[in-house]
Amino acid sequence: xxxxxxxxxxxxxxxxxxxxxxxxxxxxxxxxxxxxxxxxxxxxxxxxxxxxxxxxxxxxxxxxxxxxxxxxxxxxxxxxxxxxxxxxxxxxxxxxxxxxxxxxxxxxxxxxxxxxxxxxxxxxxxxxxxxxxxxxxxxxxxxxxxxxxxxxxxxxxxxxxxxxxxxxxxxxxxxxxxxxxxxxxxxxxxxxxxx
Amino acid sequence: xxxxxxxxxxxxxxxxxxxxxxxxxxxxxxxxxxxxxxxxxxxxxxxxxxxxxxxxxxxxxxxxxxxxxxxxxxxxxxxxxxxxxxxxxxxxxxxxxxxxxxxxxxxxxxxxxxxxxxxxxxxxxxxxxxxxxxxxxxxxxxxxxxxxxxxxxxxxxxxxxxxxxxxxxxxxx
Numbered sequence: 001x002x003x004x005x006x007x008x009x010x011x012x013x014x015x016x017x018x019x020x021x022x023x024x025x026x027x028x029x030x031x032x033x034x035x036x037x038x039x040x041x042x043x044x045x046x047x048x049x050x051x052x053x054x055x056x057x058x059x060x061x062x063x064x065x066x067x068x069x070x071x072x073x074x075x076x077x078x079x080x081x082x083x084x085x086x087x088x089x090x091x092x093x094x095x096x097x098x099x100x101x102x103x104x105x106x107x108x109x110x111x112x113x114x115x116x117x118x119x120x121x122x123x124x125x126x127x128x129x130x131x132x133x134x135x136x137x138x139x140x141x142x143x144x145x146x147x148x149x150x151x152x153x154x155x156x157x158x159x160x161x162x163x164x165x166x167x168x169x170x171x172x173x174x175x176x177x178x179x180x181x182x183x184x185x186x187x188x189x190x191x192x193x194x195x
Numbered sequence: 196x197x198x199x200x201x202x203x204x205x206x207x208x209x210x211x212x213x214x215x216x217x218x219x220x221x222x223x224x225x226x227x228x229x230x231x232x233x234x235x236x237x238x239x240x241x242x243x244x245x246x247x248x249x250x251x252x253x254x255x256x257x258x259x260x261x262x263x264x265x266x267x268x269x270x271x272x273x274x275x276x277x278x279x280x281x282x283x284x285x286x287x288x289x290x291x292x293x294x295x296x297x298x299x300x301x302x303x304x305x306x307x308x309x310x311x312x313x314x315x316x317x318x319x320x321x322x323x324x325x326x327x328x329x330x331x332x333x334x335x336x337x338x339x340x341x342x343x344x345x346x347x348x349x350x351x352x353x354x355x356x357x358x359x360x361x362x363x364x365x366x367x368x
Contacts, residue, residue, distance in 0.1 A: 031352050035252045037319040041351045050350075057309065064308035065288060067315065070210050071281030072219075074251035079285040091286050095278060102250020106258040107270055109244055117244065121363055126247045128336070128362020129355055130327040135340035136351050137320035144313045154310040161314030172315050176308055183307015184300060 017086055018093045024051070025078055025097030032098065034133040036073050037063065041136040047081065054081060056147065064180075068173045074098065153186055197265045198272040200230075205257050205276030212253060219253040219277075223260065232264045253277060336361065 024046060032039045040063065047054045059077075066076030075095055082094025109116045116122060149158050157179045164170040164178070204226060212218040220242065227233050233241070241263075245255035254274060261273030295301045328334050340354060361367070 027352075030249055031355050032249045032251065033247075033355065034323060035246075035250070037316045038323070039251075040316065045350045045352075057305075060309045060312050061305045063316075064305070064312045065292075066285070067312070069281075069284055069288065070212070071284065072209075072212070072251045072253040072277070075254065075278050075281040076285050079282050080289055083286055083289040088286050091282055091289070095282055099250070099254055099274060099278060102248060102255055103258050103270065103274055105248055105250070106244070106255050107262055107267060109248065110259055110262040110270075113240070113244070117240070124363040124365075124367050125359035126362065127367035128358035128360070128365075130323075131333050131336050131362075131367075132340055132354050132358035134320060134324045134327055135337050135344060136354065137316065137323070138337075138341050139344040141313070141317055141320060142345070144316065148309045148313055153307070157307060158310035158314050161311040162317065165314060165318045166321075172318075175315060176311050179311035180304040180308050183303050186307070187300065187303035 014086070014089075018089055021082055021085055021090055022093040022097040025082070025094045026101055028078075029098040029101040032074065032102070033129055034137075038133050038137060039074050039077070041140045043077070043081070044140060053085060056144075058084070060144070060148065064176050067176050153183070157182060198268055201261050201264060201269055201272040202276040204230075205261070205273040206279060208253075208257075209277040209280040219256050223256060226260070233260060237263065332365070332367070336367075 028039065028042045028046060031042055040059065043054075043059055044056060048056050048059060059081075062077045062080040063073065066073045066080060069076055075098070078094045078098045079091045083091035086093065149155055160182070161175050161179055164175050165172065170178075208219055208222045208226075212222060220238070223238055223241075224235070227235060227238060241256055241259045242252075244259060245252045248255060254277060257273040257277040258270045261270035263269075265272070292301070324337075328337055336358075340358065344354060
């Protein structure tokens with residue numbers, strides 16, 4: 001597969017596309033309540049369903065890798081998506097896009113912190129939004145389960161992962177790494193059996 | 196210079212904090228002990244704001260902490276320091292992945308990780324749910340929202356705004 005950075009250099013409308021990427025992630029950044037996996041519904045709606053820039057499986061892949069690498073998962077995912085669209089410059093555009101709205105908001109809030117935290121409307125609104133975040137995650141989960149957990153291997157890994165994280169209390173990164181190893185071994189065994 | 200110090204310290208946190216945004220908190224405790232930039236009470240307040248406002252929690256923490264220490268430039272230094280390791284490492288990994296994406300073993304791994312990520316999302320949802328849904332009204336609101344989302348595909352932003360309005364209207368807390 002060609003290096004994205006080399007192929008995108010040739011495109012004349014590069015700057016416009018970077019700006020578009022920035023704007024998309026700016027919008028996502030503004031509504032990214034709940035951090036981490038909570039941005040998945042936003043990314044799915046905007047990038048997978050509305051603009052068809054990314055496939056749902058790719059999104060999950062970015063989350064898996066982003067979970068295991070250093071750094072904040074939401075940032076990792078934004079960087080990944082940005083890179084997949086427009087190379088290194090895209091990675092920067094997407095990441096900055098997502099970071100700028102919260103940045104501005106926090107700076108504003110930090111200056112008037114007490115007033116903000118004690119404002120009744122703010123408290124009420126946030127209480128509503130928090131419940132919404134849970135509903136959004138539940139909604140996305142239904143679709144994800146339908147599409148990504150269809151064969152025996154994935155059901156097995158799903159159950160194993162659920163037990164690891166709910167019962168055993170394994171860290172998220174460990175769960176991802178172990179599932180990768182399991183899938184790798186199953187793949188190897190399947191191939192050996194075919195011969 | 197304080198801006199450079201902020202940048203370096205948050206760069207280190209960006210490298211070490213693996214996983215969710217609250218993974219930055221232990222490092223922030225250390226920072227408050229080492230430099231006295233903010234107190235534990237401040238830190239707790241920051242967590243509340245960072246959790247309630249849009250944006251990844253870790254990034255919000257960096258912005259908030261940086262601002263408290265050295266104003267806007269401080270926030271810039273801290274935030275930039277925090278996200279830079281992510282960008283560098285992920286771009287490197289993405290380049291590698293491009294090269295090996297056709298490799299069947301890589302495909303096996305990626306496919307295998309997907310159900311695990313779904314499990315993690317479920318876990319995240321349950322944890323947030325336990326924290327957030329405290330009254331029967333919350334649960335009812337959740338159920339109504341969930342049903343609406345399945346039936347009326349209006350996108351997350353619509354529902355977030357709707358919930359903010361509902362929250363205000365019903366005085367949720």
